[in-house]
Amino acid sequence: MPRSSRGVLLPPVTGSRPRRTDVYLALRDAVLQGTLAPGENVPSSRKAAIDYGVSRGLMEEVYSQLVEEGLLERIVGRGTFIAKRATKPTDPDRHEETIQGVSSVSTRGHKLAGNVACRIMRQFKPFNAGVADTTAFPWQIWQRIQARAVRDLRRADMNFTDPRGVPALRRSLAHHLAQLRGVRCAPDQVVVFNSIQQASYLLALLLTNPGDAAWVEDPCYPGARAALELAGTTIVPVPVDQQGLQVEEGLRRAPHARLACVTPSHQFPSGFVMSAERRTALLEWAHRQDTWILEDDYDGEFGHARQPATPLHSLDRHARVLYLGTLSKSMFVSLRLAFAVVPEAMVEQLANIRTQLDAFGAPLIQLAMSRFMDEGHFSTHVRHMRNVYAEKAAVLAEGLMPLANHGWSWEKGTAGLQILLRHPDAQEVQRTAEASGLALHLLSSYRHESAGGDGLLLRFGGLSISAIRAGVEQLVFAAQTMRHSSRNKSSQ
Known part of the structure; x- marks a missing residue:
């Protein structure tokens, strides 16, 4: 593709010896379609002629015609620019082609594209902000560390890198997990991903055949269910109560399931902690059936009124628990760093599958994150944010x-970045509240099966104290x- 000395890319033309019409149509279409944006400086006719391998006279004719049509404008002493009023006309044929393309997608594609449960609102307000509060984040420290990581980036790091993750970050994560979560593992057991959903999807591909059953908490985070569905597993919803996943019900529905996806330290969205009895029963089932447990510890660092609950992984004596975590809650959501702790024998298999999806993660951000952890900034930030979220x-x-004496209830001594508020008339309250500008999600929207009782999920992590009060x-x-x-209605 030709390129001008000013950096503007000129559209290509077909053939080694382009004609005047070829050059004209290429430039015109690039302007009308927005490839060349209004106000952009295009090369002089002399430089453009060199780029295209045509005579300067031919380029002058093309430029003059485009000026007459209002697509280019020339300013004496400054150069030639894309006209600021150049607009893209309606193209009926292109519109029809787009419509036909949408209607011809697969049945599976329609089903997947219709699932908007994992779309995140970009405008946060009470109470849809289940993200990290970045107002207290040590940005200056992070920027300095990033700058150092850029300076120290080796030439080898600019090529294909380890699909398991940068070794330095894997070591840092192993140390962090032992300190803050009591998860003891070797760095060689840690695999770095972009998200817990990606990790869950790849683990499901590795551990299940299409159609294999997978226990999923009901209600649950929609992304967890979507990841397993994308991998072709058969979702078996297992109800959750105040003690967590109802293991006995899972055994009744699918005793030979290949996976169980759970959030035992802080069930999402109910907030309950899985009881010791349920944990023991779940681990015994996994050992007995030679199956796997995906432990999603999405916000394990943040216990408010108590120490964070002990991970299931720390209680596992038979290596059946695959521990998943993320840095999005403790750092910031666009960081795109998560991890899995798996048996060493599984790491290379998982890495090989990972290379077939997106090859590897960005090494620069991993190097910076490793230094942020090793220099103690991460643990300091986590301790501070525990207090922030507790407040x-x-x-x-x-x-x-x-509301406490009017049928409403919520978990006392909660953890994490959300509270589940329960009430039978939650749907009516949601409609009334949203009319005044609130954004509330119903508990029922996280369920796979309908059940009695509903509630409102109040996600407050990214909100200020004043926004929460209001x-x-x-x-x-x-x-x-x-x-x-x-x-009033009942008295009438």
């Missing part, structure tokens, strides 16, 4: 107190308004 949870719980006031008002309205 936010306390403010939210205090604001909800007027939001909870609006929510309480909406709930009280609904209650008064129900009383």
